[in-house]
Amino acid sequence: MSARYERVALIGLGLIASSMAWAMRRGGLAGEITGYARSAETRDIAREIGLCDRVCDSAAEAVAGADLVVLCVPVGAMGAVAEEIAPALAPGATVSDVGSVKKAVIEAVAPHIPEGVHFVPAHPLAGTEYSGPRAGFAELFDNRWCLVVPAEGSDEAAVSRLEGFWEGLGANVERMDADHHDLVLAVTSHTPHLIAYTMVGVADDLRRVTDSEVIKYSAAGFRDFTRIAASDPTMWRDVFMTNKEATLEILGRFTEELFALQRAIRLGDGAHLHEYFTRTRAIRRGIIEAGQDTAAPDFGRGPKR
Amino acid sequence: MSARYERVALIGLGLIASSMAWAMRRGGLAGEITGYARSAETRDIAREIGLCDRVCDSAAEAVAGADLVVLCVPVGAMGAVAEEIAPALAPGATVSDVGSVKKAVIEAVAPHIPEGVHFVPAHPLAGTEYSGPRAGFAELFDNRWCLVVPAEGSDEAAVSRLEGFWEGLGANVERMDADHHDLVLAVTSHTPHLIAYTMVGVADDLRRVTDSEVIKYSAAGFRDFTRIAASDPTMWRDVFMTNKEATLEILGRFTEELFALQRAIRLGDGAHLHEYFTRTRAIRRGIIEAGQDTAAPDFGRGPKR
Ligand SMILES: NC(=O)c1ccc[n+]([C@@H]2O[C@H](COP(=O)([O-])OP(=O)(O)OC[C@H]3O[C@@H](n4cnc5c(N)ncnc54)[C@H](OP(=O)(O)O)[C@@H]3O)[C@@H](O)[C@H]2O)c1
Ligand SMILES: NC(=O)c1ccc[n+]([C@@H]2O[C@H](COP(=O)([O-])OP(=O)(O)OC[C@H]3O[C@@H](n4cnc5c(N)ncnc54)[C@H](OP(=O)(O)O)[C@@H]3O)[C@@H](O)[C@H]2O)c1
Structure with a gap:
């Protein structure tokens, strides 16, 4: 069941907040939507x-009288924002967030939440490479997962109401604890992003392969990175600064495996490579199933506004 | 200007050969198309x-009387196939290939090419993750690059005729020498593929993050890998066994950069990460320009059959 709030305050007005605003309108999920962003622009x-x-023009003004407040700022800014809005929060209100890391956000935000206000962290697994208030679109969360990570002693009614709200935004909701969330995301998102950044940086550094060639011939695989x-x-x-432990653990395993493959290349061990490459195909099939x-070429990213 | 051949023989009938066959038909580029693949299936x-x-039912039969022979088998099989067909090649014919590595293919194939036959290696930068005779479609090469890598002393008329043929298949053609080709591809394709394989392997190995979770939440970045x-x-x-040197060189640089980022994470050096991530954005803009x-969500892969 989708749930409605009388007044939803969005703090931070970037890709995620603007997508939430359009999706709330589409679903009729909020009586009033207020918003605040750091810059006048x-x-x-x-x-x-x-x-x-x-x-x-202030976060305190935006949250006043809101029964749902969603923090949509970078993970590293969550604590300061929570501290700023705390005195203005209405009794009985729910404070949530959309941060990509959960343990660090809970540690930073929870201490500022006043008695009688519910804190229910969440993380929608949906995004694009665009940011800012113009980047959002109502369909961003459709059929994507939203992980709800209740802090210890969370009020069950507040948690399920927020879950209903995310269902109304189009998402499939699942509960998870913070540690597990951060590890799963380190594998499925954070480490892949770091690796992609690294490969692009390497290409950028190479002077023998000129920039223009890297760009021109990027369709061969590099473009996806x-x-x-x-x-x-x-x-x-902020993600890497706050999900340090899990990211470093997965990176350690990645380096180990990469060295094993690198060694196989150096030694000409084709059987090892073939076996490894065959194994990874099954994961791909699992994702499609x-x-x-989809097997179709749009990478399943769904429509853009 | 697109160029036509009287009889084109395709040796190997997988993704690339089948796409060539459909594209030749579309463009009317061949009087007759013959084909051979290793398995009866x-x-x-x-x-x-x-x-x-x-x-x-034999490669020799397929190439007899052909004025263009294109080797469309894995890179590691090129030498043996060339040896097999050599006695059956027609005088004045052109032998080409589509292998993803060029130096090793030239070393393996060139010694078998008889006097009076032209050898003009090429590499279309287009593919999908599918393979086999059913995977091809006529549009695969449209607006993609095809790199032509003439061997030393290649006949200019034979080279430009093959270039015209690839233009007829839809591609934009560029000439390049073999060493440079192998380095450019190590950066834009081979190393990114190895890294993607590695990350998928790591995820597959993790028992704490169950398979089903990795698959379920893959949309967060991992799916593209x-x-x-x-x-x-x-x-x-075969690509890694034959483009060993360039791949190992780029992998070395990749590991270096990855360690620097890993160190920044461990030390909490946010400024280093931010500077690095900002730099890589420019490359993305260059690719779109x-x-x-495109900025659209289909990864520019174009239509599938
Ligand atoms: N993008 C994704 O793929 C994705 C997916 C899931 C979750 N998330 C999470 O969602 C949150 C927002 O991401 P987004 O993609 O929407 O970002 P975004 O488009 O860059 O927008 C960020 C917003 O936060 C504000 N902000 C930035 N720093 C601030 C600070 N120090 N104090 C107060 N406000 C600040 C910005 O204000 P100004 O515009 O005035 O600077 C902007 O309105 C992050 O925690 C991120 O981890 C992102
Ligand atoms: N896929 C890409 O993204 C891509 C892009 C550009 C260039 N290339 C290059 O194009 C070539 C073909 O790739 P593809 O994607 O078309 O492969 P594919 O779909 O797997 O087809 C390979 C073909 O080669 C035959 N073959 C395999 N091993 C052989 C051997 N030892 N002796 C004789 N024939 C053999 C196979 O015959 P059976 O079916 O009977 O086994 C099959 O017909 C490769 O050199 C590759 O590097 C590929």
Whole structure:
């Protein structure tokens, strides 16, 4: 069942917040939408495109009287924002967030949440490489997962209401604990992003293979890495700074495996390579069967506005 | 200007050969298309779907009387195939190939080419993660690059005729020398593929993050790696076995950069990460400006049959 709130305050007005605003409108999930962003420029754009019913000039003003407050800022900014809005939060309100890391956000935000306010962290697994208030579109969360990560002692009614809200935004909802969330995301998102950034950086550094050639012939595989590596630098810096432990663990395993393959190449051990490459095909089949991608060439990214 | 041949023989009938066959028909580039594949199964499928005018039961039979012979087998099989067909080649014929590595193919094939036959290696930069005779489609090469890598002392008329043929198949043609080709491809294709295979292998190995979770939440970035890593194991084994030097060189640089980023994560050096992630954005913009991808979500892969 999709759930409605009387007043939803979005703090931060980038890709995720603007997609939430359009999806809330589509689903009739909010009586009023208020919004706040750090810069006057972003607030002006939000007003111009009619993103919220009211764009406020302070976070405190935006959250006043809201029964749902969603923090949509980079993970590293969550603590400071929570501290700033705390005195203005209405009793009985729910505070949530959309951060890509959960343990660090809970540690930073929870201490600022006043008695009588519910804190229910969440993370929609949906995004594009674009950012800012103009990047959002109502369909972003359709058929994507939203992981809800209740903090210890969360109020069950508040948690299920938020789950209903995300279902109303189009997402499939699952609960998970924070540690497990951060490990799963280190494997499925954070480490792949770091690796893509690295490969693009290597290409950029090479002087013998000129930039223009790398770009010209990118369709041979490299192009898919550049798309991943085009995402917002601040968001990703914060992800790696706050999901350090799990990312370093997965990176350690990655390096181990890469060295084994590198050794096989050096020694001419074709059987090892062939066996390895055969094994990875099964994962791909599993993803198509699970409906998380199609055999069609659009990478399952869905429509853009 | 697109060029025509009287009889084109395709040796190997997989993704690339079958795409060439459909594209030759579309462009009227061949008087007759003959074909041969190693297994009776593939030859039967080719007959069933009408891929060639004649599917032959030996490579020698397929190349007899052909004025263009294109070797479309894995890189590691090129030498043996060349040796097999050599006695049956018509004087004045052109032998070409589509292998993803060029130096090793030239070393393996050139010694078998008889006096009076022209050898003009080439490499179309187009593919999908599918393989076999049913995987091809006429549009595969449209607006993609085809690199032509003339061997030393190649006949200029034979080279430009082959270039015209590839233009007729839809491709943009460029000439390049073999060493440079292998380095450029190590950066834009071979190393990215190895890295994608490695990341998928790591995910497959992790028991704490169950398979089903990795698959379920793959849309967060990992999915793009699995697509790359679903390509044919034999083809990629051969690529790494034969483009060893350039791949190991680029891998060395990759590891260096990865360690620097890993260190920045461990030390909490956010400025380093932010600077690095900002730099890689420019490459992405360059690729979109160069028309090698669009901002649209289809990864520029073009239509499939
Ligand atoms: N993009 C994705 O793929 C994705 C997916 C799932 C979750 N997330 C998470 O969603 C959150 C927002 O990401 P996004 O993609 O929407 O980012 P975005 O488009 O870059 O927008 C970020 C917003 O946060 C504001 N902001 C930035 N730094 C701030 C600070 N120090 N204090 C106050 N406000 C600040 C920005 O304000 P100005 O515009 O005024 O600078 C902007 O409105 C992040 O926590 C991210 O981890 C992102
Ligand atoms: N796929 C790509 O993305 C791509 C892009 C550009 C260039 N290339 C190059 O194109 C060539 C063909 O690739 P593809 O994707 O078309 O491969 P594919 O779909 O797997 O087809 C390979 C063909 O070669 C035959 N073959 C395999 N091993 C052989 C051997 N030892 N002796 C004789 N024939 C053999 C196979 O016969 P059976 O079916 O009977 O086994 C099959 O007909 C490779 O050199 C590859 O590097 C590939």
